[in-house]
Amino acid sequence: MASRVAVVGAGPSGLAQLHSFVEARNQGANIPELVCFEKQHDWAGLWNYTWRTGLDEYGDPVHGSMYRYLWSNGPKECLEFADYTFAEHFGKAIPSFPPREVLYDYITGRAKKNNIRQYIQFATAVRWISYDETKETFELIVETLADGSTRTEEFDYVIVGTGHFSTPNVPSFEGFAEFPGRILHSHDFRDAREFAGKNLLIVGSSYSAEDIALQSKKYGANTVTITYRSAPMGFSWPDGIEEVPLLRKLTGSTAHFADGSSREVDAILLCTGYQHCLNFVEESLRLRTANVLYTPNLYKGVFWLGNPKMMYLGMQDQYYTFTLFDVQAWYARDYVLGRITLPPRAEMAADIDAWRTRLDGLADAFEEIDFQADHIADLAKDVDYPEFDLDLTRENFKKWEHDKEASITGYRDRGFTSPCTGSQAPAHHTPWWQELDDSMATFLR
Amino acid sequence: MASRVAVVGAGPSGLAQLHSFVEARNQGANIPELVCFEKQHDWAGLWNYTWRTGLDEYGDPVHGSMYRYLWSNGPKECLEFADYTFAEHFGKAIPSFPPREVLYDYITGRAKKNNIRQYIQFATAVRWISYDETKETFELIVETLADGSTRTEEFDYVIVGTGHFSTPNVPSFEGFAEFPGRILHSHDFRDAREFAGKNLLIVGSSYSAEDIALQSKKYGANTVTITYRSAPMGFSWPDGIEEVPLLRKLTGSTAHFADGSSREVDAILLCTGYQHCLNFVEESLRLRTANVLYTPNLYKGVFWLGNPKMMYLGMQDQYYTFTLFDVQAWYARDYVLGRITLPPRAEMAADIDAWRTRLDGLADAFEEIDFQADHIADLAKDVDYPEFDLDLTRENFKKWEHDKEASITGYRDRGFTSPCTGSQAPAHHTPWWQELDDSMATFLR
Ligand SMILES: Cc1cc2nc3c(=O)[nH]c(=O)nc-3n(C[C@H](O)[C@H](O)[C@H](O)COP(=O)(O)OP(=O)(O)OC[C@H]3O[C@@H](n4cnc5c(N)ncnc54)[C@H](O)[C@@H]3O)c2cc1C
Ligand SMILES: Cc1cc2nc3c(=O)[nH]c(=O)nc-3n(C[C@H](O)[C@H](O)[C@H](O)COP(=O)(O)OP(=O)(O)OC[C@H]3O[C@@H](n4cnc5c(N)ncnc54)[C@H](O)[C@@H]3O)c2cc1C
Ligand SMILES: NC(=O)c1ccc[n+]([C@@H]2O[C@H](COP(=O)([O-])OP(=O)(O)OC[C@H]3O[C@@H](n4cnc5c(N)ncnc54)[C@H](OP(=O)(O)O)[C@@H]3O)[C@@H](O)[C@H]2O)c1
Ligand SMILES: NC(=O)c1ccc[n+]([C@@H]2O[C@H](COP(=O)([O-])OP(=O)(O)OC[C@H]3O[C@@H](n4cnc5c(N)ncnc54)[C@H](OP(=O)(O)O)[C@@H]3O)[C@@H](O)[C@H]2O)c1
Numbered sequence: 001m002a003s004r005v006a007v008v009g010a011g012p013s014g015l016a017q018l019h020s021f022v023e024a025r026n027q028g029a030n031i032p033e034l035v036c037f038e039k040q041h042d043w044a045g046l047w048n049y050t051w052r053t054g055l056d057e058y059g060d061p062v063h064g065s066m067y068r069y070l071w072s073n074g075p076k077e078c079l080e081f082a083d084y085t086f087a088e089h090f091g092k093a094i095p096s097f098p099p100r101e102v103l104y105d106y107i108t109g110r111a112k113k114n115n116i117r118q119y120i121q122f123a124t125a126v127r128w129i130s131y132d133e134t135k136e137t138f139e140l141i142v143e144t145l146a147d148g149s150t151r152t153e154e155f156d157y158v159i160v161g162t163g164h165f166s167t168p169n170v171p172s173f174e175g176f177a178e179f180p181g182r183i184l185h186s187h188d189f190r191d192a193r194e195f196a197g198k199n200l201l202i203v204g205s206s207y208s209a210e211d212i213a214l215q216s217k218k219y220g221a222n223t224v225t226i227t228y229r230s231a232p233m234g235f236s237w238p239d240g241i242e243e244v245p246l247l248r249k250l251t252g253s254t255a256h257f258a259d260g261s262s263r264e265v266d267a268i269l270l271c272t273g274y275q276h277c278l279n280f281v282e283e284s285l286r287l288r289t290a291n292v293l294y295t296p297n298l299y300k301g302v303f304w305l306g307n308p309k310m311m312y313l314g315m316q317d318q319y320y321t322f323t324l325f326d327v328q329a330w331y332a333r334d335y336v337l338g339r340i341t342l343p344p345r346a347e348m349a350a351d352i353d354a355w356r357t358r359l360d361g362l363a364d365a366f367e368e369i370d371f372q373a374d375h376i377a378d379l380a381k382d383v384d385y386p387e388f389d390l391d392l393t394r395e396n397f398k399k400w401e402h403d404k405e406a407s408i409t410g411y412r413d414r415g416f417t418s419p420c421t422g423s424q425a426p427a428h429h430t431p432w433w434q435e436l437d438d439s440m441a442t443f444l445r
Numbered sequence: 446m447a448s449r450v451a452v453v454g455a456g457p458s459g460l461a462q463l464h465s466f467v468e469a470r471n472q473g474a475n476i477p478e479l480v481c482f483e484k485q486h487d488w489a490g491l492w493n494y495t496w497r498t499g500l501d502e503y504g505d506p507v508h509g510s511m512y513r514y515l516w517s518n519g520p521k522e523c524l525e526f527a528d529y530t531f532a533e534h535f536g537k538a539i540p541s542f543p544p545r546e547v548l549y550d551y552i553t554g555r556a557k558k559n560n561i562r563q564y565i566q567f568a569t570a571v572r573w574i575s576y577d578e579t580k581e582t583f584e585l586i587v588e589t590l591a592d593g594s595t596r597t598e599e600f601d602y603v604i605v606g607t608g609h610f611s612t613p614n615v616p617s618f619e620g621f622a623e624f625p626g627r628i629l630h631s632h633d634f635r636d637a638r639e640f641a642g643k644n645l646l647i648v649g650s651s652y653s654a655e656d657i658a659l660q661s662k663k664y665g666a667n668t669v670t671i672t673y674r675s676a677p678m679g680f681s682w683p684d685g686i687e688e689v690p691l692l693r694k695l696t697g698s699t700a701h702f703a704d705g706s707s708r709e710v711d712a713i714l715l716c717t718g719y720q721h722c723l724n725f726v727e728e729s730l731r732l733r734t735a736n737v738l739y740t741p742n743l744y745k746g747v748f749w750l751g752n753p754k755m756m757y758l759g760m761q762d763q764y765y766t767f768t769l770f771d772v773q774a775w776y777a778r779d780y781v782l783g784r785i786t787l788p789p790r791a792e793m794a795a796d797i798d799a800w801r802t803r804l805d806g807l808a809d810a811f812e813e814i815d816f817q818a819d820h821i822a823d824l825a826k827d828v829d830y831p832e833f834d835l836d837l838t839r840e841n842f843k844k845w846e847h848d849k850e851a852s853i854t855g856y857r858d859r860g861f862t863s864p865c866t867g868s869q870a871p872a873h874h875t876p877w878w879q880e881l882d883d884s885m886a887t888f889l890r
Contacts, residue, residue: 051621054499054506054633059612059722061500068625150728167504176496180513180638182627188499193625194712267639277504283595 003032005336006140006155007119008126010038011045012322013161013313015111016329022114023083024333032336035153037142039063039125043111045163047104053188058145060125063166065187065274069215069438070100073207077416077425078396079322082388084110085420090444095428097412099438107322129158130282131307138310157336160281161313161325164291167277170270171203175250179268186212186271195267196220201255203247204271205233212271213241214409218433225255225263235408238433276315285310291317293362293372294355299348300379302328303335308342311335319372319397323388327376330383340382369397389419409433448477450781451585451600452564453571455483456490457767458606458758460556461774467559468528474782480598482587484508484570488556490608492549498633503590505570508611510632510719514660514883515545518652522841522861522870524767527833529555530865535889540873542857544883552767574603575727576752583755602781605726606758606770609736612722615715616648620695624713631657631716640712641665646700648692649716650678657716658686659854663878670700670708680853683878721760730755736762738807738817739800744793745824747773748780753787756780764817764842768833772821775828785827814842834864854878 005021007014014036021031040063042048050056050064072079075096080086086094089109094102111117121142127150128141137154144150168185176183186208192215200221202209205228213224217240224241226233232243245258256262278286285304289295293316297305304310311332314325334340342348355375362368373394380390396416403411412432415425428435429445450466452459459481466476485508487493495501495509517524520541525531531539534554539547556562566587572595573586582599589595613630621628631653637660645666647654650673658669662685669686671678677688690703701707723731730749734740738761742750749755756777759770779785787793800820807813818839825835841861848856857877860870873880874890 049622051617051624051628052615053628054630055613055615057615057617059506059720059724061504061506148724148733168500170497170500170502172496172502177494179496180636182636182639183496183498185499191625191627194627275504279504279593288593 004155005032005034005157005159006126006138006153007034007036008129008158008160009045009162010036010040010043010120010122011161011163011314012047012107013045013163013325013329014038014159015043015107015116016322016325017159017161017313017332018116018119019110019114020326020329020333022116024337026114029337032156034119035155036120037124037126037140038120038122039145041122043117043120043122044104044107046165047100047107049100049104051190053190058123058148060145061167063163065165066100067189067212067215068191069219069436070211071412071432071438072097072099072103073211074319074321075396075400075414075416075425076103077418078320078393078400080388080418080420081110081322081326082386082420084113085418087418087421087423093423093426094444096414096416096425097428097432099440099443101438101440102443105440126280128280128282129160129285129310131285131310157309157311159311159313159329159332160278162278164276164315165274167275168270169273169275171272173203173247173249175252176268178252179250180253181265181267183268184270186269187274189269192216192219192221197222198266199223199264200225201247201263201265201268202226202271203268204273205229205231205243206271206273208271208273209233210235210408212269213237216269217241219436225265227255227257235404238409287312287315289315292359293317293368294352294359294375296352296356299342299352300328300331301375302332302379303342303348305345305348305352308335308348316372316375319369320376320393323393324372324376327379327383327385330385331379334383365401366398369394369401389422392417392419449600450477450479450602450604451571451583451598452479452481453574453603453605454490454607455481455485455488455565455567456606456608456759457492457552458490458608458770458774459483459604460488460552460561461767461770462604462606462758462777463561463564464555464559465771465774465778467561469778469782471559477601477781479564480600481565482569482571482585483565483567484590486567488562488565488567489549489552491610492545492552494545494549496635498635503568503593505590506612508608510610511545512634512657512660513636514664514881515656516857516877516883517542517544517548518656519764519766520841520845520859520861520870521548522863523765523838523845525833525863525865526555526767526771527831527865529558530863532863532866532868538868538871539889541859541861541870542873542877544885544888546883546885547888550885571725573725573727574605574730574755576730576755602754602756604756604758604774604777605723607723609721609760610719612720613715614718614720616717618648618692618694620697621713623697624695625698626710626712628713629715631714632719634714637661637664637666642667643711644668644709645670646692646708646710646713647671647716648713649718650674650676650688651716651718653716653718654678655680655853657714658682661714662686664881670710672700672702680849683854732757732760734760737804738762738813739797739804739820741797741801744787744797745773745776746820747777747824748787748793750790750793750797753780753793761817761820764814765821765838768838769817769821772824772828772830775830776824779828810846811843814839814846834867837862837864 025031052062123145125143138158168187226243227247248256313328470476497507568590570588583603613632671688672692693701
């Protein structure tokens with residue numbers, strides 16, 4: 001069995017990995033030495049809110065992309081840990097769409113229960129991962145951020161859970177260099193109140209565009225214009241939010257769109273998604289992919305085809321999140337523990353191909369949900385991750401899609417059934433569109 | 446003679462280095478192979494304005510710290526290239542405090558004249574510099590940003606001119622996590638018009654604090670409160686700008702200061718300076734220093750004491766800029782060309798010590814100016830950098846200090862005498878405090 005396992009990142013994925021090993025040990029298994037490197041001062045990844053933007057106190061890119069007043073955009077009954085329910089954590093039933101602080105509390109609650117913190121070296125960044133063919137070990141160059149000193153450590157396995165919603169994709173448009181206002185990517189968005197009274201232009205038509213448009217309006221923006229490249233989101237937006245075709249250029253503060261229309265804007269928000277940034281991994285081990293539901297070169301979505309001792313968690317686009325990371329972590333753990341043997345490379349490659357071929361043929365969000373649920377089922381069947389009602393989560397997601405169509409400001413007021421406990425979530429005491437306070441204290445009141 | 450020289454960065458320092466070699470060749474010398482790596486798409490370093498903030502299109506930290514409507518804060522008669530005067534470049538006399546675009550044009554004008562661009566690989570970042578003791582060469586890991594591919598190249602000499610005003614120093618204060626508005630470092634400041642009508646809090650009391658306070662007011666801020674740690678700047682500020690002791694904490698949008706006073710603010714601007722960030726240099730070659738007029742471990746301000754084939758340009762705090770970079774570049778060039786021999790290490794260390802001891806004893810800005818002028822003289826005496834009236838530049842700087850005391854909004858209206866041509870600068874057609882247009886076209890009108 002392996003002697004040393006490196007886990008890179010202590011976000012939901014990295015924490016799931018550490019947790020999975022401790023669960024095995026709790027059930028009597030011998031587990032390898034675990035070392036988790038986390039560049040932030042605290043755990044929970046994106047859920048660890050920071051006011052910082054751009055570069056942090058060490059001159060390193062800020063990881064955080066979450067903003068104030070961020071509420072879960074999917075029902076919590078689609079991401080509930082099968083071995084640590086919301087009911088267990090909060091001691092009571094809570095509504096389906098919690099604000100960030102509540103999910104932070106939940107994620108870290110499970111980690112505290114298993115005393116996971118002991119494995120994590122905080123304010124420590126992994127700078128380079130390479131593989132030594134002769135020694136058959138990985139070498140990690142690791143930096144202690146406080147003093148900038150680096151050291152090299154050797155590991156038998158590496159599991160990367162560094163997320164992929166932190167390095168912004170920042171396109172440019174004609175006239176940006178002269179635009180007389182703020183231009184920012186959603187990665188740097190923090191507080192909607194900054195834009196109260198302003199006319200905002202939002203570029204993009206996915207989750208960030210949707211949520212930041214709504215939030216800006218909720219906290220006082222005058223108008224929000226959303227400009228799309230491929231297709232509008234098409235929701236019934238509240239007054240003051242409107243979708244228009246793609247931005248062509250700016251002249252001063254006038255935005256000109258593909259349909260010939262134009263509008264005066266005060267600030268521009270690029271909700272144009274993120275890049276997978278694994279520039280701390282040597283090229284032969286580095287995942288390169290767009291934001292898709294099944295990436296190239298990762299068997300079972302986890303194992304690097306060129307060297308399966310190199311593993312990645314959570315590198316897919318995400319309907320499912322915490323449960324997905326859990327089953328991936330369980331699978332990685334069982335491989336490390338020797339409980340699972342991987343097939344020959346050609347077979348792994350064929351399996352990836354089959355999934356990616358199916359991916360290419362998906363027609364809509366409903367098929368995408370089933371696809372990702374099937375990926376979870378594909379892993380879950382081989383590991384001892386506790387039972388939960390996966391089919392109910394499919395239904396929950398599909399109901400959620402319909403709820404959003406019905407009311408984009410009202411979908412977060414709906415309640416869902418837990419796939420773990422079978423109980424129904426209560427309604428929140430205040431409709432989301434009216435609720436300006438996102439604190440845990442108010443939410444749990 | 447050396448075969449290969451790497452120049453890292455094509456800002457004013459890197460361009461000075463390339464130019465110095467070409468000047469030697471123009472005068473008949475054999476010069477080594479020169480390769481300059483520049484991570485931006487264009488040259489001139491900080492003077493190459495970008496609307497981008499945070500991370501760039503490659504996920505790399507944005508280098509640019511300059512903002513719209515930035516005018517030179519020192520007289521151009523203190524930074525004039527001795528071998529390429531303003532009169533030569535513009536074909537006429539121009540005022541003493543040009544806006545950014547004009548200085549960009551001037552810097553790149555000299556570089557174009559000598560066809561320097563041929564040596565530069567743009568959108569190419571140096572990721573790691575190490576020294577191989579056995580081969581006695583430097584190895585540079587270099588990344589082509591467009592496709593993220595890396596390669597290793599060998600060089601006999603490395604000259605680093607990557608600047609030190611791009612990685613922000615970002616302190617935190619109690620209450621930042623809850624402050625309901627934008628918090629940014631001056632590195633991310635771009636357009637003052639964003640803050641029109643707002644009450645701004647500026648932290649810091651040096652050049653950025655001074656200039657951004659004035660500029661924000663000029664473009665419509667309601668009030669600007671400047672909070673200082675060590676001492677106020679003490680200028681006669683225009684109405685609406687005020688200096689107060691250090692910020693203690695924020696409660697909501699109320700800023701509380703060390704003198705017990707408090708104020709409502711809409712946005713917070715950290716003008717708290719920069720860090721030398723040379724995290725692409727192996728530790729044994731890495732300069733670590735605060736922003737000072739003479740750094741540790743650099744002989745003549747240029748040569749790395751532990752290995753003088755590793756050189757740094759422009760790593761000092763700066764009264765002098767372009768002329769300083771020029772004489773440093775000339776000195777580095779002559780060392781590479783074998784025209785200058787460096788003394789034994791102990792002698793170099795003693796020389797550094799002597800300068801740093803003198804530095805410790807400096808009483809005020811006037812003595813600092815003389816100190817840096819003496820450093821320039823110390824280098825200039827050994828190289829063939831063209832003659833210019835260095836003593837006149839000392840006088841110019843001292844006059845400039847007095848002008849700022851007399852009128853912080855009016856000092857940029859004064860004219861100075863060129864240390865190269867002896868002619869006097871004309872007045873600008875519009876007082877700076879009234880001039881909202883910073884374009885080259887308007888300036889040269
Ligand atoms: C704006 C936004 C809102 C979201 N909202 C939701 C939501 O409502 N519900 C939901 O389920 N999901 C949401 N997500 C999706 C989110 O991706 C997941 O919930 C989850 O955070 C992913 O976990 P992760 O551990 O894979 O990555 P992350 O949470 O990104 O954590 C990665 C960790 O790795 C660390 N790290 C990175 N590089 C290094 C390095 N070189 N060395 C050491 N440490 C490193 C980081 O500091 C970080 O702590 C949202 C994402 C964004 C961007
Ligand atoms: C806001 C601001 C205003 C200023 N105003 C003035 C002024 O009015 N007058 C004045 O004289 N000076 C001013 N300065 C001072 C400025 O430092 C100098 O004028 C000058 O730009 C320094 O030149 P440099 O080449 O040393 O560094 P920079 O101008 O910073 O150039 C460094 C170059 O190195 C490149 N680089 C960095 N890292 C890498 C890497 N790893 N690989 C490849 N390339 C890399 C960068 O992209 C950049 O092009 C100002 C500075 C700031 C921050
Ligand atoms: N809890 C919440 O409320 C919340 C809020 C925000 C985000 N999130 C999460 O954050 C993650 C990321 O979501 P995201 O919306 O930031 O990224 P995303 O889903 O990858 O979407 C990126 C969007 O940017 C557009 N785009 C990219 N390049 C463009 C260009 N050059 N010009 C115009 N448009 C361009 C894309 O358009 P095309 O469609 O044309 O490709 C797409 O609409 C998701 O997991 C999401 O669930 C959650
Ligand atoms: N052309 C222009 O008009 C222009 C405009 C801006 C900048 N510049 C140039 O840019 C360069 C950088 O100038 P800069 O002003 O950004 O940096 P700087 O000169 O290094 O000054 C940093 C300031 O931040 C303060 N500070 C640092 N940490 C702090 C903390 N924790 N709390 C409170 N205050 C803190 C320092 O205070 P202490 O004094 O207490 O240490 C100092 O006043 C200079 O070369 C300058 O010429 C030029």
